[in-house]
Amino acid sequence: MRGELRVVADEVELWSALADLFVAEAREAAGSSGSFRVALSGGTTPKGAYALLAQEPRRSQVDWGRASLFFSDERCVPPDDAESNYGMANAALLSKVPIRPEHVHRMRGELPPEQAAEAYASVLRDQLGDDPVLDLVMLGMGPDGHTASLFPGTSPVGEYRLLVAAPFVPKFGSHRLTLTPRAINGARHVVIAACGAEKSEALQRAIEGPFDPSVTPVQVVQPARGSLTWLVDRAAAARLDRR
Numbered sequence: 513m514r515g516e517l518r519v520v521a522d523e524v525e526l527w528s529a530l531a532d533l534f535v536a537e538a539r540e541a542a543g544s545s546g547s548f549r550v551a552l553s554g555g556t557t558p559k560g561a562y563a564l565l566a567q568e569p570r571r572s573q574v575d576w577g578r579a580s581l582f583f584s585d586e587r588c589v590p591p592d593d594a595e596s597n598y599g600m601a602n603a604a605l606l607s608k609v610p611i612r613p614e615h616v617h618r619m620r621g622e623l624p625p626e627q628a629a630e631a632y633a634s635v636l637r638d639q640l641g642d643d644p645v646l647d648l649v650m651l652g653m654g655p656d657g658h659t660a661s662l663f664p665g666t667s668p669v670g671e672y673r674l675l676v677a678a679p680f681v682p683k684f685g686s687h688r689l690t691l692t693p694r695a696i697n698g699a700r701h702v703v704i705a706a707c708g709a710e711k712s713e714a715l716q717r718a719i720e721g722p723f724d725p726s727v728t729p730v731q732v733v734q735p736a737r738g739s740l741t742w743l744v745d746r747a748a749a750a751r752l753d754r755r
């Protein structure tokens with residue numbers, strides 16, 4: 513397995529550990545380069561961590577003025593839609609911290625998918641250069657082994673030219689917007705957070721099974737020069753030989 517495996521007791525401990533990892537990376541990046549560029553994950557797992565970052569003591573531990581926020585993926589919906597990852601992060605965190613609005617770069621899910629993907633790739637290149645290096649990419653993992661919006665059997669799983677893709681995801685009957693493996697694996701640090709027994713089978717496949725990203729897309733997360741942390745709770749780790 514590539515990366516460090518951290519097993520915590522439960523979801524609440526995972527939220528604390530994820531929030532503390534965010535604070536540590538923010539301090540490290542702001543101290544070394546003067547800015548902290550992070551891609552937030554969607555879904556439900558990180559919500560509790562975002563809430564912890566929005567309150568003391570962690571709120572004051574991040575220099576929000578030096579932070580630039582990006583997103584790992586987004587649903588093809590407007591930002592005020594209940595399904596929006598931006599909407600979730602804004603409610604839980606962004607609206608509660610002194611981050612500069614111009615430093616929040618949401619994927620524009622309200623645009624036609626391909627146009628939104630091209631627009632976001634331009635944002636990444638404008639902000640971070642042609643080979644973007646994010647300080648931290650936060651990811652989750654679905655019970656099917658997807659991460660971001662890299663789903664089994666969809667083309668972006670093998671995308672190493674584009675930075676952002678807009679795959680049609682049959683299981684939802686809709687498009688998604690997602691960072692590609694190229695954009696994810698350029699990061700200094702990637703954290704994959706997963707909790708709950710429903711993730712245990714996919715986690716075992718991802719970490720201890722054969723390498724087959726078409727079946728278990730999260731396996732494409734292999735930072736080229738950066739580090740990878742699997743942050744999971746005991747229920748998700750239950751099927752692992754190594755815990």
Ligand code: 6PG
Binds near residue numbers: 554658
């Ligand atoms: C999304 C996420 C997705 C998520 C996993 C896990 O847009 O839904 O980016 O990749 O991280 O599906 O979701 P949960 O955290 O809700 O289990």
